[in-house]
Amino acid sequence: xxxxxxxxxxxxxxxxxxxxxxxxxxxxxxxxxxxxxxxxxxxxxxxxxxxxxxxxxxxxxxxxxxxxxxxxxxxxxxxxxxxxxxxxxxxxxxxxxxxxxxxxxxxxxxxxxxxxxxxxxxxxxxxxxxxxxxxxxxxxxxxxxxxxxxxxxxxxxxxxxxxxxxxxxxxxxxxxxxxxxxxxxxxxxxxxxxxxxxxxxxxxxxxxxxxxxxxxxxxxxxxxxxxxxxxxxxxxxxxxxxxxxxxxxxxxxxxxxxxxxxxxxxxxxxxxxxxxxxxxxxxxxxxxxxxxxxxxxxxxxxxxxxxxxxxxxxxxxxxxxxxxxxxxxxxxxxxxxxxxxxxxxxxxxxxxxxxxxxxxxxxxxxxxxxxxxxxxxxxxxxxxxxxxxxxxxxxx
Numbered sequence: 247x248x249x250x251x252x253x254x255x256x257x258x259x260x261x262x263x264x265x266x267x268x269x270x271x272x273x274x275x276x277x278x279x280x281x282x283x284x285x286x287x288x289x290x291x292x293x294x295x296x297x298x299x300x301x302x303x304x305x306x307x308x309x310x311x312x313x314x315x316x317x318x319x320x321x322x323x324x325x326x327x328x329x330x331x332x333x334x335x336x337x338x339x340x341x342x343x344x345x346x347x348x349x350x351x352x353x354x355x356x357x358x359x360x361x362x363x364x365x366x367x368x369x370x371x372x373x374x375x376x377x378x379x380x381x382x383x384x385x386x387x388x389x390x391x392x393x394x395x396x397x398x399x400x401x402x403x404x405x406x407x408x409x410x411x412x413x414x415x416x417x418x419x420x421x422x423x424x425x426x427x428x429x430x431x432x433x434x435x436x437x438x439x440x441x442x443x444x445x446x447x448x449x450x451x452x453x454x455x456x457x458x459x460x461x462x463x464x465x466x467x468x469x470x471x472x473x474x475x476x477x478x479x480x481x482x483x484x485x486x487x488x489x490x491x492x493x494x495x496x497x498x499x500x501x502x503x504x505x506x507x508x509x510x511x512x513x514x515x516x517x518x519x520x521x522x523x524x525x526x527x528x529x530x531x532x533x534x535x536x537x538x539x540x541x542x543x544x545x546x547x548x549x550x551x552x553x554x555x556x557x558x559x560x561x562x563x564x565x566x567x568x569x570x571x572x573x574x575x576x577x578x579x580x581x582x583x584x585x586x587x588x589x590x591x592x593x594x595x596x597x598x599x600x601x602x603x604x605x606x607x608x609x610x611x612x613x614x615x616x617x618x619x620x621x622x623x624x625x626x627x628x629x630x631x632x633x634x635x636x637x638x639x640x641x642x
Contacts, residue, residue, distance in 0.1 A: 270356055292325065305326070317606060
C-alpha cells in the first residue's frame, strides 16, 4: 500500500471519528459512573485518589476554596490530613480541572482530544520532565471531552502562576524560553513518535484537524467584523487574505520540518515561576508535534507589550537558540528566525479565535495587547514577503 493511500485512509478515519466526537460532546450525559464533574467531587473521593496508597493516611477535612470556569471547570480544595498523611507529604490543597458543563466547551475538548492529551501528558510524560510541569495526583479521561485531573496547587510550593494580563519581565521571558528549549531538545525528532509517543500527532493529522481548520476560517472572517479587525491596516488585511487562501500549504510545509513535542498553548498565562526565577508551564492540553519555533513565537507574542517586543524580541530569540544548543540541538539562526516569522501567522490565528470567542476567560486588555504587538511583529519580520517566498518555493 502506497504512503499516499495510507494517508488518505488515515484522514478518512479521522473524518469519521470527528462525527462520533461531536455527538459525544453534545450528549447530555454519558454512561460514566466515575467522578468526572466538579459537582461530584467529595472529600471521600479526594481521600481515596490522593491518599489511598499511603498506609494510615486519612483525609480529615476537605473544603472547596474557590472555583472558576473557562475551557474547563476549575476548583481548588483545601485538605487537612491526619498525622500519617502529613508525614507522607500529602498536599494541603489541590487544583482540580474537570468536565465543563457547557456543550460548546466540551465540543472543543472532544474534537481535539484535548482532555485526553493532557491526562496522557501527566500520566505518561510529566515524570520525565518534573520541574517543567505541576505534579499530578490523579487523571482520567473519557469520550466527549469528559475528564478529571487533580493537580498540585502551585502556590503551596512557593511557585507563581502567571496570567495573560500580568506584566512579563525580560527575566521571566528568558526563563520560559529556557524551559521550552529543554522540552524541545528532549523530544527532538525522537523515534518514540513511532512508538509510545505516536499519540503526539503532527498538525495535519491531529484529532479534529478539519474541524479545527474550519474554526480558524470562521474566526478570521468574524474577526474582520470586530473593532480590532476593522482597524487593521491595509497591508495587514491583505496578508490575512493571502493567509486565508494558503494556510493548508503552509501547514504541510511546517509538518515537513524537524519536529518535536511542543506545549502547543505556550502563552504567558500558562507559565509559572520558581522562587529562584526558573520557569515551567501548565495547561498541557494542546501538546502536539511541530517545529519548536512555533512555541517560541506563540509565547513571545502573548507575553510582550509593543515596546517590550521592540526592545527584547531579538535577544529572546537568541537566548532560546543558545539554550536549545546547550541542551544538544543546534539550529541555524537564519532558518530559525524565518520559521519564527512564519509562525507569527499561527499565533495570529490563535489571537483572532480567542477574541471572536469571547476571550476564553482571558482579560480583554491582554487580548488587545496581543493584537497591537502582532501587527508590529508581522511588519518588522516581513512575514508577508517570507510567505510569498515560501509559496514560490513549495509551489503553493
